[in-house]
Amino acid sequence: MTTRTLLLLLAVGLPLLVGCVSTAPPASTVVQVSDPWFTRGQATLERRKALARPATKAKNVILFIGDGMGISTLTAARIFAAQRDLDGELTGRSGEENHLSFERFPYSALVKTYTTNGQVSDSAGTATAMASGVKTRSGVLSVTSEQPKGVCAGSRDRAVDTILDLAEESGMSTGVVTTTTLTHATPGAFYASTPHRDWEYDAVIPADQKPCPDIARQLIEYDRGDGLEVAMGGGRPYFLPAGRPDPEYSDRTGLRQDGRDLVDEWQQRPGAAYVWNQDQLRDLDVAQTDRLLGLFESWELKYTVFRDPKNEADPTLTEMTRAAIDILQKNPRGFFLMVEGGRIDHGHHYGSAHMALEETRQLSMAVAAAMEKVDLDNTLILVTADHSHTLTISGYPSRGNDILGLVRENDDQGGATGKLARAEDGKPFTTLGYANGPGARHSFDEQGRTDPSDHQTHGSRYRQQALVRLSDETHGGEDVALYATGPQAHLVGGLIEQNVIFHLMRHALGLD
Numbered sequence: 001m002t003t004r005t006l007l008l009l010l011a012v013g014l015p016l017l018v019g020c021v022s023t024a025p026p027a028s029t030v031v032q033v034s035d036p037w038f039t040r041g042q043a044t045l046e047r048r049k050a051l052a053r054p055a056t057k058a059k060n061v062i063l064f065i066g067d068g069m070g071i072s073t074l075t076a077a078r079i080f081a082a083q084r085d086l087d088g089e090l091t092g093r094s095g096e097e098n099h100l101s102f103e104r105f106p107y108s109a110l111v112k113t114y115t116t117n118g119q120v121s122d123s124a125g126t127a128t129a130m131a132s133g134v135k136t137r138s139g140v141l142s143v144t145s146e147q148p149k150g151v152c153a154g155s156r157d158r159a160v161d162t163i164l165d166l167a168e169e170s171g172m173s174t175g176v177v178t179t180t181t182l183t184h185a186t187p188g189a190f191y192a193s194t195p196h197r198d199w200e201y202d203a204v205i206p207a208d209q210k211p212c213p214d215i216a217r218q219l220i221e222y223d224r225g226d227g228l229e230v231a232m233g234g235g236r237p238y239f240l241p242a243g244r245p246d247p248e249y250s251d252r253t254g255l256r257q258d259g260r261d262l263v264d265e266w267q268q269r270p271g272a273a274y275v276w277n278q279d280q281l282r283d284l285d286v287a288q289t290d291r292l293l294g295l296f297e298s299w300e301l302k303y304t305v306f307r308d309p310k311n312e313a314d315p316t317l318t319e320m321t322r323a324a325i326d327i328l329q330k331n332p333r334g335f336f337l338m339v340e341g342g343r344i345d346h347g348h349h350y351g352s353a354h355m356a357l358e359e360t361r362q363l364s365m366a367v368a369a370a371m372e373k374v375d376l377d378n379t380l381i382l383v384t385a386d387h388s389h390t391l392t393i394s395g396y397p398s399r400g401n402d403i404l405g406l407v408r409e410n411d412d413q414g415g416a417t418g419k420l421a422r423a424e425d426g427k428p429f430t431t432l433g434y435a436n437g438p439g440a441r442h443s444f445d446e447q448g449r450t451d452p453s454d455h456q457t458h459g460s461r462y463r464q465q466a467l468v469r470l471s472d473e474t475h476g477g478e479d480v481a482l483y484a485t486g487p488q489a490h491l492v493g494g495l496i497e498q499n500v501i502f503h504l505m506r507h508a509l510g511l512d
């Protein structure tokens with residue numbers, strides 16, 4: 001019998017023997033209980049045991065949606081945010097131990113994101129589920145699943161009430177903030193109802209479907225309660241008549257064909273303000289402003305990685321979130337606010353993890369800023385995603401390996417070698433990769449897979465290698481996470497359907 005076998009027998013037999021004389025669990029060794037992982041693990045358990053489950057209702061609800069912020073995005077972003085500072089410089093930190101701001105929330109759940117007709121969903125059907133409590137088809141906003149996409153007839157009768165509608169009708173203040181166009185699917189689902197998510201302004205609605213109002217018009221005409229208090233994002237030409245010069249870009253004009261100036265219509269309301277750049281937002285007199293429309297770009301706001309730090313006209317998501325809360329908090333009856341980090345999704349579609357991860361960090365910062373502004377005893381904060389993407393974190397990189405770099409692996413004894421891992425083709429590979437998308441264009445040539453050690457994998461436009469060549473990387477169909485803190489947050493748990501998020505919010509606000 002070898003020593004090893006003897007030890008194995010002892011290990012199996014000893015607990016059985018001990019079990020005969022005593023039922024006490026075996027004590028862990030000194031070396032184990034003094035290990036920092038052990039003590040930190042125990043501390044986490046103690047914190048969870050002490051968690052309160054307040055019976056109080058929420059006065060306010062803030063719903064943060066990271067568009068396309070799947071679980072692999074969260075893991076990669078928390079590593080990225082620790083490894084690289086806001087200037088993109090390496091910090092020397094390993095990263096895996098980091099938390100995004102909302103990853104410290106006490107409650108979380110997994111969320112099933114499919115739509116009634118899609119195994120892998122889009123942002124319209126998923127936003128409708130969160131906004132209204134019912135699942136529907138992909139591509140439609142806040143109409144039930146019976147409504148065919150792109151067909152105006154019948155859509156009015158199939159419109160559903162949203163959490164924003166209910167909040168307005170109970171006298172609360174409401175707002176939507178996004179880094180995409182204000183009329184995009186995610187914000188749109190909360191204040192508009194339409195059989196086609198692309199009907200952002202009137203000129204794109206087919207002539208035979210014109211009876212349906214465009215999404216921009218629905219925002220300005222929104223009349224539930226006393227109307228929306230805050231709306232900030234991009235998509236300025238959708239609100240301005242065709243031919244009207246854009247204030248920021250001399251070569252662009254408004255796009256509306258009905259001749260309406262929706263910005264002017266907004267400003268007719270008492271206490272209403274309009275801003276289109278960062279300086280104006282910073283100079284805003286919140287005390288004098290009851291309603292705020294911000295249209296900061298022609299299309300989406302700039303990706304954070306392409307912002308000009310010295311001369312940038314777009315506000316950050318954090319700045320918009322702060323301004324929104326300042327205005328909404330003036331209402332003693334509370335508020336509902338939806339904040340979307342909308343360009344996480346776009347970075348992924350482009351095939352660039354760097355763009356997407358920086359946008360995820362920005363969302364995390366906006367959540368942290370909101371937590372500083374509100375009273376967490378009366379404000380429920382939820383953070384989730386509408387759907388995932390095809391990003392994967394793979395290989396066996398050493399702890400602390402650059403998340404934007406090539407896989408460098410450990411030696412047989414587990415020590416970091418800095419040595420590149422190599423695929424069967426003899427070439428290295430990156431930790432991050434996509435199942436599909438435009439990254440596949442440069443991933444293969446006549447010799448097979450290209451060598452990513454020839455690539456600038458840290459570049460802000462770098463597209464990770466991908467397998468299936470598509471012009472746009474696609475969404476992913478696995479579950480997303482939901483994080484919660486504040487009153488009624490303890491109801492968030494388990495595996496839930498995405499439409500349950502509406503029911504959680506409505507209940508937390510006492511509107512059910």
Ligand SMILES: [Zn+2]
Binds near residue numbers: 123
């Ligand atoms: Zn998308």
